[in-house]
Amino acid sequence: MYFILFVDRVNISTAAPLIASDLQLGNTQLGLVFSAFAFPYAVFQLIGGWIGDRFGAWLVLTACLVVVGFSTALTGLAGGLTSLVAIRLALGFGEGAAFPTATRAMASWTPAGSWGFAQGIVHAAARIGNALTPPLVTALLAFRSWRGVFVILGLASLVWPAVWMWFFRDDPRQHFAMTADQLSTLPPHATGTRSRRVPWLRLARRMLPVTIVDFCYGWTLWLFLSWIPSFFFQNYRLNLQASALFSTGVFLAGVVGDTLGGVASDALLRKTGSLVAARRYVIIAGFVGAFVFLLPVVLIHEVNVAAVCLSLAFFFLELIVGPIWSIPMDIAPRYAGSASGMMNFGFGVAGIISPFSFGYLVDRTGGWVFPFVASLVLLPIGAVLALRLRPDQPFLTLE
DSSP: OHHHHHHHHHHHHHHHHHHHHHHTOOHHHHHHHHHHTHHHHHHHHHHHHHHHHHHOHHHHHHHHHHHHHHHHHHHTTOOSHHHHHHHHHHHHHHHHTHHHHHHHHHHHHSOGGGHHHHHHHHHHHHHHHHHHHHHHHHHHHTTSOHHHHHHHHHHHHTHHHHHHHHHOOSSGGGOTTOOHHHHHTSOTTTTOOOOSOOOHHHHHHHHHHHHHHHHHHHHHHHHHHHHHHHIIIIISOOOHHHHHHHHHHHHHHHHHHHHHHHHHHHHHHHHHOOHIIIIIIHHHHHHHHHHHHHHHHHHOOOHHHHHHHHHHHHHHHHTTHHHHHHHHHHHOGGGHHHHHHHHHHHHHHHHHHHHHHHHHHHHHHSOSSGGGHHHHHHHHHHHHHGGGOOTTSOOOOOO
């Protein structure tokens, strides 16, 4: 599912030069299209987390992927800026509840000592989607127009909800393949029980530091997801195929980072017994490494240097994913959907601002370097704020 969601989220970035030419859009307008996705996405981090806790992952994720599949296919029918923005809004609506709800499912289906790995591996699948989308879209463009590519990808996405409805169960005890030994490794709350009442205000205050750190991470991730193919295409005057190749290399580094971040976080937990060390230190290392390797991209105008440094920066940035997505489960496993949605609201807000700001600054300055400066400011801020994260302090209900 994570793979499919990111193919459908970032496919527009690879096709953006063709879409812009066909629909006569500038970089500022493209930035608006990219950011449109994030408006409902941010809102549904909050609403979707509650929906996932209330109605369960079986129903909610089925509905999410149906919306994603149809909105992706409808992108091929866009006639201009307005319809393209409307379709991206629909896609954001479909994807908004997916990750918080999936986190709720993982909190029930995964042993607590493996939460970092579980989050790392599913987000690695998302980065595989990032990495394969540029060459996949480019290959399909050899046989179909950009409109046809979106129709194909949208219809293919609809296979997943059919399989999910057949295979998944909210309660692990009701799944036909589960054994008693496997059930004994799951957390005490892994019963599939749906939370009817979420203590919103208290939980939001508890999650606020994580939300802010996720905003600092999300700013740079949205930049990568939205603009890296166009960065190579326009800044270095490469053709679409070469831009896709360089972009794939950058996103593959994220696959390694996602996986390693989750593995490292769980390994630190086993070695130290400290959730603070397991989550906080990996997150800080990710912010610092991403900052260090983004500097040469700003200071040196050479395509190979940019490709290598962007890959290393993305690798370090993605070390953050496994541990930061584990923190909502550490803090509030009973409300994992709502807590992770509150955290990822920061990511959604970054998605509203970052892609549009980047495109606007490119149009205003005529260059592709200055927009990276905001990332160089927010990355060290995120590292400092990560020192305030306390995954070792569980959220206690008043019940």
